[in-house]
Amino acid sequence: xxxxxxxxxxxxxxxxxxxxxxxxxxxxxxxxxxxxxxxxxxxxxxxxxxxxxxxxxxxxxxxxxxxxxxxxxxxxxxxxxxxxxxxxxxxxxxxxxxxxxxxxxxxxxxxxxxxxxxxxxxxxxxxxxxxxxxxxxxxxxxxxxxxxxxxxxxxxxxxxxxxxxxxxxxxxxxxxxxxxxxxxxxxxxxxxxxxxxxxxxxxxxxxxxxxxxxxxxxxxxxxxxxxxxxxxxxxxxxxxxxxxxxxxxxxxxxxxxxxxxxxxxxxxxxxxxxxxxxxxxxxxxxxxxxxxxxxxxxxxxxxxxxx
Amino acid sequence: xxxxxxxxxxxxxxxxxxxxxxxxxxxxxxxxxxxxxxxxxxxxxxxxxxxxxxxxxxxxxxxxxxxxxxxxxxxxxxxxxxxxxxxxxxxxxxxxxxxxxxxxxxxxxxxxxxxxxxxxxxxxxxxxxxxxxxxxxxxxxxxxxxxxxxxxxxxxxxxxxxxxxxxxxxxxxxxxxxxxxxxxxxxxxxxxxxxxxxxxxxxxxxxxxxxxxxxxxxxxxxxxxxxxxxxxxxxxxxxxxxxxxxxxxxxxxxxxxxxxxxxxxxxx
Ligand SMILES: Nc1ncnc2c1ncn2[C@@H]1O[C@H](COP(=O)(O)OP(=O)(O)O)[C@@H](O)[C@H]1O
Ligand SMILES: [Mg+2]
Numbered sequence: 001x002x003x004x005x006x007x008x009x010x011x012x013x014x015x016x017x018x019x020x021x022x023x024x025x026x027x028x029x030x031x032x033x034x035x036x037x038x039x040x041x042x043x044x045x046x047x048x049x050x051x052x053x054x055x056x057x058x059x060x061x062x063x064x065x066x067x068x069x070x071x072x073x074x075x076x077x078x079x080x081x082x083x084x085x086x087x088x089x090x091x092x093x094x095x096x097x098x099x100x101x102x103x104x105x106x107x108x109x110x111x112x113x114x115x116x117x118x119x120x121x122x123x124x125x126x127x128x129x130x131x132x133x134x135x136x137x138x139x140x141x142x143x144x145x146x147x148x149x150x151x152x153x154x155x156x157x158x159x160x161x162x163x164x165x166x167x168x169x170x171x172x173x174x175x176x177x178x179x180x181x182x183x184x185x186x187x188x189x190x191x192x193x194x195x196x197x198x199x200x201x202x203x204x205x206x207x208x209x210x211x212x213x214x215x216x217x218x219x220x221x222x223x224x225x226x227x228x229x230x231x232x233x234x235x236x237x238x239x240x241x242x243x244x245x246x247x248x249x250x251x252x253x254x255x256x257x258x259x260x261x262x263x264x265x266x267x268x269x270x271x272x273x274x275x276x277x278x279x280x281x282x283x284x285x286x287x288x289x290x291x292x293x294x295x296x297x298x299x300x301x302x303x304x305x306x307x
Numbered sequence: 308x309x310x311x312x313x314x315x316x317x318x319x320x321x322x323x324x325x326x327x328x329x330x331x332x333x334x335x336x337x338x339x340x341x342x343x344x345x346x347x348x349x350x351x352x353x354x355x356x357x358x359x360x361x362x363x364x365x366x367x368x369x370x371x372x373x374x375x376x377x378x379x380x381x382x383x384x385x386x387x388x389x390x391x392x393x394x395x396x397x398x399x400x401x402x403x404x405x406x407x408x409x410x411x412x413x414x415x416x417x418x419x420x421x422x423x424x425x426x427x428x429x430x431x432x433x434x435x436x437x438x439x440x441x442x443x444x445x446x447x448x449x450x451x452x453x454x455x456x457x458x459x460x461x462x463x464x465x466x467x468x469x470x471x472x473x474x475x476x477x478x479x480x481x482x483x484x485x486x487x488x489x490x491x492x493x494x495x496x497x498x499x500x501x502x503x504x505x506x507x508x509x510x511x512x513x514x515x516x517x518x519x520x521x522x523x524x525x526x527x528x529x530x531x532x533x534x535x536x537x538x539x540x541x542x543x544x545x546x547x548x549x550x551x552x553x554x555x556x557x558x559x560x561x562x563x564x565x566x567x568x569x570x571x572x573x574x575x
Contacts, residue, residue, distance in 0.1 A: 105380075106380055173419075175415065175417065175419040176419065176421065177378070178375065178378070178415065178419070179415070179419045179420075179421065179481075179484075180421075180431070181375070181378060181408060182373060182375070182408060182412060182413040182415075182485070183408070183412075183431050183432040183435055183484065183485075183488070184405055184408045184409040184432055184435050184436065184488065185405075185431075185435045186405055186435075189435055193431070194421060197422075198422070
């Protein structure tokens with residue numbers, strides 16, 4: 001290589017290095033902008049809310065006096081609704097995902113269903129609320145209940161779980177399926193024994209992301225008639241008498257953390273703002289807890305499956 | 308099958324019984340024709356090698372034997388693939404692919420153990436068939452691992468994950484998994500392509516032992532390997548069998564110029 005040619009390359013390489021650095025700086029700036037905004041918001045919420053946060057706040061019913069009001073009914077309601085949502089959406093979503101990915105014939109009908117499922121994930125949640133109001137409350141007569149709320153949020157996150165399940169199933173290499181089939185496995189055996197276990201980390205992550213989305217939803221709950229002033233808990237799911245299990249809680253009126261927050265933020269009294277911030281803190285902690293669980297589960301399960 | 312009468316060993320053994328025969332087999336991946344009128348006998352308890360340049364259809368032909376193509380849409384084939392002694396056309400519509408795979412096992416190019424223990428890898432085929440008895444499973448797993456020449460290396464760590472083994476051991480684990488269900492035929496698709504020379508020679512050794520009990524059909528693009536392990540060789544080119552014969556004959560006195568060019572390395 002001649003000397004001037006080498007010099008030419010050096011200049012060209014330096015120019016490309018500069019571009020690299022420039023892009024890294026711009027990218028980092030964008031990232032920091034997002035992270036900083038979030039941090040500021042979170043810190044402000046914590047500063048406002050933390051003084052209110054305590055056992056009393058978690059164990060008290062709402063009240064007209066900001067200093068006495070708490071989120072007991074709200075977080076119990078959120079948990080009860082999440083239980084219904086999970087029980088309804090997880091089996092249905094996972095089964096639908098498995099069917100679409102592993103069984104469905106590749107034809108026009110399947111394609112139409114697939115496109116619709118993907119689009120459903122982008123439908124505004126208020127639409128789900130209005131649909132559920134017509135379907136569950138008026139048509140099925142389920143009332144403004146925990147059951148209705150849980151099923152509504154289940155509908156909302158069903159597409160999320162279906163899409164996540166399908167993506168997780170697609171990460172299982174064909175060589176694993178072929179190995180199972182070559183051993184004489186039926187489709188169901190191959191799926192149950194190899195495909196689903198291999199996809200489990202991704203499926204679980206999808207489920208938890210869906211539930212984390214559901215727990216923060218407000219609009220659809222208000223649409224189906226959430227009560228903002230609930231001074232009692234739903235009936236206990238276990239009872240001292242035979243048959244020891246009671247489903248009455250499903251039909252109880254409900255409230256939920258985001259609904260309670262929303263209610264507090266629209267009150268004129270300034271003191272309720274602190275309550276709203278404290279409730280937001282609880283909600284964020286619950287969501288973070290769920291995401292943490294997702295990360296941990298994925299890590300645990302990924303270690304077991306290496307192809 | 309009729310028991311053979313004890314006869315004096317002839318100077319040159321007659322051709323063994325047929326285990327399978329392929330007649331007029333054509334195969335399409337969608338519009339792409341991968342096999343074109345393939346004719347091939349597969350002799351009982353012999354090793355038959357399929358050789359030929361990359362893309363000539365060896366894998367495609369091999370995977371017809373256990374109906375692997377059924378797993379993917381858009382493929383279709385014509386022709387017959389008859390399995391003896393019961394004279395059933397494996398490609399027939401009314402034949403259940405699961406029933407075919409119960410009789411014909413397969414070992415893949417890249418070792419693909421399940422992300423489970425060594426024991427469970429070998430036991431899987433038996434479990435799929437509904438075997439529950441621990442005693443039977445233990446016995447068959449040990450037998451299969453012994454036949455795959457892996458028992459001594461893993462007998463103290465059967466609960467370790469299959470992925471903890473070396474590449475060559477993993478491939479022998481896959482062979483044990485295929486053997487555990489006592490198949491009548493085993494298909495090998497370039498089983499040593501991903502292995503080092505030492506592991507390769509282990510597996511070649513294994514193959515010559517296996518043919519005492521099962522019929523072996525092996526795809527290889529390594530001609531030395533075909534010459535070392537097989538009794539019969541088929542040379543394929545562009546989806547057709549160009550020449551088939553006893554391995555010694557085919558390598559020493561190929562009938563066709565084209566075959567000779569390929570095996571002497573002048574082409575391919
Ligand atoms: N899944 C597939 N879809 C479409 N074409 C394929 C597929 N698999 C193989 N082919 C084509 O079929 C021909 C034969 O392939 P293959 O049987 O894999 O060859 P070989 O194993 O001899 O290298 C090749 O031309 C290849 O490109
Ligand atoms: Mg191949």
